[in-house]
Amino acid sequence: MENKLELYRERIENQIKEAIPNNHGSFGELYEAMAYSLYAGGKRIRPLLMQLAYEAVGGKETITPYLCAIEMIHTYSLIHDDLPAMDNDDLRRGKPTNHKVFGEATAILAGDALLNGAFEMMLEDALNQDDMNRVRAAHVLAEASGARGMIGGQILDMQSEGKQIDKDTLDSIHLHKTGALIAAAVHMGALLGGASSNEVTALTFYGKYLGKVFQIIDDVLDATSTVEELGKPIHSDMKNEKNTYLSFYDVDTCYSIAEELTTKAIKCLERVEGDTSLLEHVAFSLVQRRN
Amino acid sequence: MENKLELYRERIENQIKEAIPNNHGSFGELYEAMAYSLYAGGKRIRPLLMQLAYEAVGGKETITPYLCAIEMIHTYSLIHDDLPAMDNDDLRRGKPTNHKVFGEATAILAGDALLNGAFEMMLEDALNQDDMNRVRAAHVLAEASGARGMIGGQILDMQSEGKQIDKDTLDSIHLHKTGALIAAAVHMGALLGGASSNEVTALTFYGKYLGKVFQIIDDVLDATSTVEELGKPIHSDMKNEKNTYLSFYDVDTCYSIAEELTTKAIKCLERVEGDTSLLEHVAFSLVQRRN
Structure with missing residues (x-):
């Protein structure tokens, strides 16, 4: 199963590299x-989930522009997040952050260009295919990454730095900052694959649970992992006085909650007709991940 | 004529304020x-041109999402452009720049949210209207504002700061940095209004000439106007060691070139069937503008 997922990941790597060349004249x-940032790897969890959801509901064509688009948007958010004015991080995925290599101005513009390019790529494809359903998928991404989604979550996160917040606020931060894009990945895959509205709902809930698991484990790893294993600075939450699940629970309880949410996520898959074994496997692997 | 344009501008102001509320819960x-930046006014030249092109080719419905989207993208580019890492400007449209009021981190995110929001708004409308032509208009904007358009122009501009460049490079910078979005405004208006492909081409060329005029006059005003009249710092090109038309021509020659381009722009309008008198008037007023 893990080998099969590795093949999916490799294919996604190649799709990204083909779709966005690293040189373009002037x-x-x-x-x-x-x-630089887009090729830097990472788990490719968002495009992976999109592709798996797409196939689970019977999708058989190529959805490269959407796989790339969600990874471009995720990548731009990391570039801007790492800027000195934001989290001021020097290391990301084991390499110097974008602004450390290219300077702040270029990093800001590279982020802008990735965000803009995501929509350009999806719209071009939707027009070429003359397919409103693809426009629908692009809109799901726009909502998830925007002011009422990921960017909204980043503002909430910033506003709560160094402050005592309650658990509902923490949940809301995570739901928007991380959860929205992960849920969108699955939602888009389902839409693009022509899922029934029941399946779309089931898969989107699966994505929402997964998004929360992802963030809980992120919080735990930031506190318990090493720089080498994680490929980015550890204890950055503490440094930035961020509220995390560890402000409310110990590590063991965090894992229990994550496992409970994983069970709920997998339960959602029962409502999907096709083969969801890979989606199930991803859900389990998210709880167990070490980076 | 000028009064009529003032009414258009007022209507656009209201459309922007209605479409993007300045408060949104958490x-x-x-x-x-x-x-803050979106309401700060300015000439609204891009949505104005879009609306006028739309009406010139017979458009009769409301295209608010597209008028707002282009102004949102223009505004985000100003917010990011003004950042300390970029042009480091404190004043814009007679008011402190976004990061001076809200801090750098929020200014970066507000810019991101405006860019993202522009696509969210257009896609939502295209889906509601179930209209591929509207998707086409959104794609024109995505291309114009992206890495091969406006953002590309900003990189070229940055790379040439403090260097001696030739006139072709300067033209290319302006074509991308300013021209692309102004041409897109007219192009989008024509598409949305259902223009023939001949008319779309003619209007897009009109927009391209206008974009160049706009930039030439911008360069001249930066060197010859006052802070009060312009509402932003003057001599910023010199301060940032930017190449401008004044690096190649004196003020009189700049005006001659701008007038010649205006004549060419107006010539394009002959190929449009409908009433283009307002578009003609805008072309003239761009050469004569004082801010």
């Missing part, structure tokens, strides 16, 4: 900066 | 920052 430096 | 600060 705009070379911009593309270089975009590609 | 994300309040983000929306406040977005609205």
